[in-house]
Amino acid sequence: MPFYDLKCKCGEIFNVMASMSDRENRRIRCPKCGSSDLEAVFTNINIIQSRKQSGAECPNISQCGGMCRHMQ
Ligand SMILES: [Zn+2]
Known part of the structure; x- marks a missing residue:
């Protein structure tokens, strides 16, 4: 549950x-x-963590700052 x-x-x-x-x-x-x-x-803890993780996965994070995922 x-x-x-x-x-x-x-x-x-x-x-x-x-x-x-x-x-x-x-x-x-x-x-x-x-x-x-x-x-x-909603404490947003899980949402913040998943954003950080997805940003770290981006190969161009130095250029996009991990924000590119918001554009998709
Ligand atoms: Zn009460």
Whole structure:
């Protein structure tokens, strides 16, 4: 099951392991206030790492700075 970083409207941010159906059926609740009104938080850690890796793979990185992949 995937992990989710969720933010509650009360400001509590917590990490929870839950299935898709758990999210869709709003079975996940804030550990602080018990609300199911939650939104996903994207930390962007994985996205930043994959960008760095794809840039390093470019043979012309000294010219493009790894940005050429955005042009494709
Ligand atoms: Zn809450």
